[in-house]
Amino acid sequence: MSTNYKSSSFRNLYIIVFIIVIISELIGIRKFAVGPGSVVLLPMLYAVIIGLVITPGILGKRIAALKSMITDEVMEIAGMLVMLSLLPLGVKYGTLVGPNIVKVVQAGPAFLLQELGNLGTVFIGLPLAMALGLKREAIGATVSICREPTLGVIGERYGINSPEGTGVLGTYMMGTVLGTIFFGLLGSFAVNTGIHPYALAMASGMGSGSMMTAASSSLAETVPAMRDTILAYAATSNMLTGVTGLYSVVFLALPLSNWLYKKWEPFFARREAAEGSGKDAK
Amino acid sequence: MQNKTIDQVKLMLVIGAMILVGQKIGRTVIGKELAPLGASVIGILTVLVICMVALKLKGAFPKVKFPAFAWATMIALILSMPFMPTAKLFLQYTGNVDFLATTTPILAFAGISVGTKLTQLKKISWKLVIIAIVVFIGTFFGSALVAQLVLKIQGII
Structure with missing residues (x-):
């Protein structure tokens, strides 16, 4: 696979990522008291922010050395290496689930049923999107957390250039950029809601390896006494979503979204007409 | 095919090195005891071997839509179940690789890779x-x- 890319691109990427890792680990784990609870910042959070900031679109514009080092090719290779670098983490998750396998099996019903909780986004997200004036884009944007399988389903059914496709791409991109940062903070802050850390751990598995990692490891650092079970639950839930997620979108979330859309559409259309601003006239 | 495998091994070794360096710094910063270098190296090599098997399994069963990440978790899960004879040794080796240390390089790569999408995102x-x-x-x-x-x-x- 490396034959298509220049070896200098690989070398540059290695140097940059080594430096990012060293800086991020030097900053180390930081805990802050926020209101009644605390937020834990992990090295991975600094790493994603530094990585993003040094790309040509942001700081690279100002600093010539960065721009010449981080070419389009380097960013492409980085995308490919995300998949490979996830594997050691996958192994570590396995070693957390394995010893706890009895506990995990005992919690089986909770694992299966909480998958349905992912539909929560349709009930909250869809009306909000429609209230903001989105049309069919709303369906794509809120049908699920929009990781790769959803992208595939919507792309196949409506085409990625359709309004539904635009919606799904929007949420997908936001997830890629903001997802880990958002869930890294939410994971530790959510403890303050009073929901049990085990339940939050299950919720962390949404079908994205990096979001699950961000949410569950900051949760685990916040409640260190429950660390192993939290990580085991999160990894199991994420694996399960990997299997069920696609079917849940095809057979549940998408039909439900379409049905609710039809039901609510007249209401939002009337409201828009009443406002009569004509903003949507093309 | 063979070249691809060699490339994958090289890439995984670089990622392994990043994890070890990150782990050493991370542990020093929070004042946690350092694992002996030899034990850490054996630990990361054990992890990397499973990663390679996961990649090969994914390649061997393209029709089963199971990502390599899930294969890696599955193999490690099976090897570490309490009633498996492999559990003790396997957990001892992989225990020298910190969970958090494996996450930092991933997110560094992820951050850089998003750079290509910034212009799309502005729209x-x-x-x-x-x-x-x-x-x-x-x-x-x-x-x-x-x-x-x-x-x-x-x-x-």
């Missing part, structure tokens, strides 16, 4: 930003509330 309206955040919250707390309820009924929490 997305602010409405989609708000909606995405509500989608995150809805998905997360939707699952959490159901899990809370079922775990309570089961008497686990």
Whole structure:
């Protein structure tokens, strides 16, 4: 696979990522008291922010050395290496689930049923999107957390250039950029809601390896006494979503979204007409 | 095919080196005891071998839509189950690789790779930003509330 890319691109990427890792680990784990609870910042959070900031679109514009080092090719290779670098983490998750396998099996019903909780986004997200004036884009944007399988389903059914496709791409991109940062903070802050850390751990598995990692490891650092079970639950839930997620979108979330859309559409259309601003006239 | 495998091994070794360097610094910063270098190297090599097997399994069963990440978790899970004869040794070796240390390089790569999408992202309206955040919250707390309820009924929490 490396034959298509220049070896200098690989070398540059290695140097940059080594430096990012060293800086991020030097900053180390930081805990802050926020209101009644605390937020834990992990090295991975600094790493994603530094990585993003040094790309040509942001700081690279100002600093010539960065721009010449981080070419389009380097960013492409980085995308490919995300998949490979996830594997050691996958192994570590396995070693957390394995010893706890009895506990995990005992919690089986909770694992299966909480998958349905992912539909929560349709009930909250869809009306909000429609209230903001989105049309069919709303369906794509809120049908699920929009990781790769959803992208595939919507792309196949409506085409990625359709309004539904635009919606799904929007949420997908936001997830890629903001997802880990958002869930890294939410994971530790959510403890303050009073929901049990085990339940939050299950919720962390949404079908994205990096979001699950961000949410569950900051949760685990916040409640260190429950660390192993939290990580085991999160990894199991994420694996399960990997299997069920696609079917849940095809057979549940998408039909439900379409049905609710039809039901609510007249209401939002009337409201828009009443406002009569004509903003949507093309 | 063979070249591809060699490339994958090289890439995994570089990633392994990043994990070890990160782990050493990370442990020093929080004042945690350092694992002996030899033990850490054996640990990371054990992890990397499983990663390679996961990649090969994914390649061997393209029709089963199971990502390499899930294969890696599955293999490690099976090897570390309490009643498996492999469990003790396997957990001892992999225990010298810190969980958090494996996450830092991933997110560094992820951050850089998003650079290609920045221009596309600027075209997305602010409405989609708000909606995405509500989608995150809805998905997360939707699952959490159901899990809370079922775990309570089961008497686990």
